[in-house]
Amino acid sequence: MTRLTLEAPADVRLLDKGLSAGEALAAFNAAHPEAGGIATFLGKVRPDDDVRVLELTHYEPLTLPGMRELADKALTRWPLDGVLVWHRIGVMHPGEGIVLVAAAARHRRDAFHAVDFLMDYLKSAAWLWKREKRADGWHWIEPRAQDFADRNRWA
Amino acid sequence: MAVRVLFLGPLRDLAGVPQAEYPAPLDWETLLAAVPPAVAEQLREPPVHVACAGMVLADKADLAARDDDEVALLPPVSGG
Numbered sequence: 001m002t003r004l005t006l007e008a009p010a011d012v013r014l015l016d017k018g019l020s021a022g023e024a025l026a027a028f029n030a031a032h033p034e035a036g037g038i039a040t041f042l043g044k045v046r047p048d049d050d051v052r053v054l055e056l057t058h059y060e061p062l063t064l065p066g067m068r069e070l071a072d073k074a075l076t077r078w079p080l081d082g083v084l085v086w087h088r089i090g091v092m093h094p095g096e097g098i099v100l101v102a103a104a105a106r107h108r109r110d111a112f113h114a115v116d117f118l119m120d121y122l123k124s125a126a127w128l129w130k131r132e133k134r135a136d137g138w139h140w141i142e143p144r145a146q147d148f149a150d151r152n153r154w155a
Numbered sequence: 156m157a158v159r160v161l162f163l164g165p166l167r168d169l170a171g172v173p174q175a176e177y178p179a180p181l182d183w184e185t186l187l188a189a190v191p192p193a194v195a196e197q198l199r200e201p202p203v204h205v206a207c208a209g210m211v212l213a214d215k216a217d218l219a220a221r222d223d224d225e226v227a228l229l230p231p232v233s234g235g
Contacts, residue, residue, distance in 0.1 A: 043235050056234070057163070057164065059161070059163055059206070059227055059229070061206070061209035061225075061227075062206060062209065062211065062227070062229075087234065087235075098235065099234070099235050119235060122234045122235040123233075123234055123235035124232065124233075124234075125232065126232060126234040126235075127229065127232055128232055128233065128234035128235075129163060129164030129165070129230070129232060129233060130233040130234065131164075131165075140164060140165040140168075140233075141233040142231060142233060143231055143232065143233050
């Protein structure tokens with residue numbers, strides 16, 4: 001297996017196929033040897049509501065630049081060694097990974113907070129649109145009030 | 156002499172097409188008049204944003220798209 005090379009301090013990607021959490025985290029761990037800890041979150045397609053597939057669309061000129069700005073905000077806000085922000089686009093099936101976020105820090109609390117912050121913004125402020133295919137066809141997913149409330153915790 | 160307008164997310168279903176071209180220049184009022192009525196109705200809602208030439212407008216009423224600009228209509232997002 002070719003060793004992944006990550007950008008430091010922020011590795012931000014949009015992936016149109018498979019998101020390998022194990023490979024990403026091995027590379028992230030190797031890229032931040034000084035960290036005292038790494039917190040990670042892997043978001044997956046929930047196998048419920050009769051969901052057959054999920055599709056995420058993006059807008060090239062805005063989506064990745066917006067994710068990079070978000071990663072920079074996390075790096076400014078907490079003393080971190082680095083962050084990894086990977087998001088899938090395209091068609092996914094239940095059980096597949098949609099988003100992988102990791103933060104490396106000297107101390108665990110900063111890493112936990114940074115991952116929580118990044119996820120709250122990715123859910124409700126990144127330029128991504130999600131729809132699910134169920135038995136009766138496609139349904140667009142609207143952000144929930146809880147998603148905005150979660151994000152507002154960081155204001 | 157045209158502006159390309161992209162209908163993103165659920166707006167694509169309302170428009171029936173992923174994108175359309177309208178004569179330049181295009182401002183907020185001419186945009187509302189040009190797009191399908193169902194899209195115009197959504198566009199007036201505060202959570203729908205507008206980007207022009209790769210920049211999200213702080214106030215979408217300030218839209219001033221010129222020839223060859225790409226305008227993206229951005230409904231509420233849902234990532235993660």
